[in-house]
Amino acid sequence: RTPTRPASSFFFLIHAPPPDIPPLPPPPPLPICTITHPIGWNKISTFFPAKKFLLVFVNPPPLPKPPRPPATLPAELITPTPTPQPGYAKICVVLFHDIDGTGTRTTGEDYLYGGVVSINDRLGKVSLTGTTVAGNPDEIEPLCFDNIPEGSYNITVAIPDGFNPTTVTSYPLEVKAGDQATIDFGAQRATAPIQQEDAGGMRSPILGIVGVVILIAGLVLAFLTWRQGR
Known part of the structure; x- marks a missing residue:
């Protein structure tokens, strides 16, 4: 009668080698598994005549621990960084x-x-x-x-x-x-430029009058010279 398998474990059927075959060297140790509940060689021979088996239960390897989340500060202790204006x-x-x-x-x-x-x-x-x-x-x-x-x-x-x-x-x-x-x-x-412009504006009419007088005098002199020549 096969014993009941413990919870969270597996079982293996390992065939014993015939006596005329040299035994194999023992397998290397399994550091991540623990072999428990050894059962005798002949416990299940009624199911398989003339064969010998070793029935063992092997506990599964432990699951890796999930990584711890990083520590976080309370929200009231976190100062938000202001977003800079883009350029x-x-x-x-x-x-x-x-x-x-x-x-x-x-x-x-x-x-x-x-x-x-x-x-x-x-x-x-x-x-x-x-x-x-x-x-x-x-x-x-x-x-x-x-x-x-x-x-x-x-x-x-x-x-x-x-x-x-x-x-x-x-x-x-x-x-x-x-x-x-x-x-x-x-x-x-x-x-200064405004004063210069005013002074220039005052001189301009005087120069114009003098020019007209000189022109008239020239015309009169030319007329008298022409009359004397006749």
Whole structure:
């Protein structure tokens, strides 16, 4: 009678070699299996006459342990990382009243209104315009352009009437994501050219009158010379 197999185990029927065949060397040990419940050679001989079997039960190898999940912090201790803006910069443009004409904004030199600003990239994809603001730099924000894509730009300003530039009026700029650049342009009141134009305007009528008098005198002299010759 074959004994009942224990739970979670397998059984093997191992045929005993005939006596005329030399026995095989013992099999190597099975480190991952445990052989239990040995049964005698002749326990099941009634089922297989003249044959000898060894009936054993072998416990299955243990299943590998699942990996432990990584430790996680509580949600209240995790600070989310802000998502960066994809590739944008900010450009501000200032036109200041350069009173001393140094080309550098100093204390007491305010912003000037009326400068027309143009921002163009070198690929021709970005073209922006704006007008400069006036006021105290400590109280007024300058003209700014947000969400400027990364790239190379050319920034120009047209000086308003009545002023002369004291700095360059065109500036190349390279911006990268997250940059914030401020470009200063300077201008000074154009008083001397206006005075010269007024003086020139006053001289022009006098020169015209003198010219007419000379012309008339020449005609009279020519007429008298012609009469005497007759």
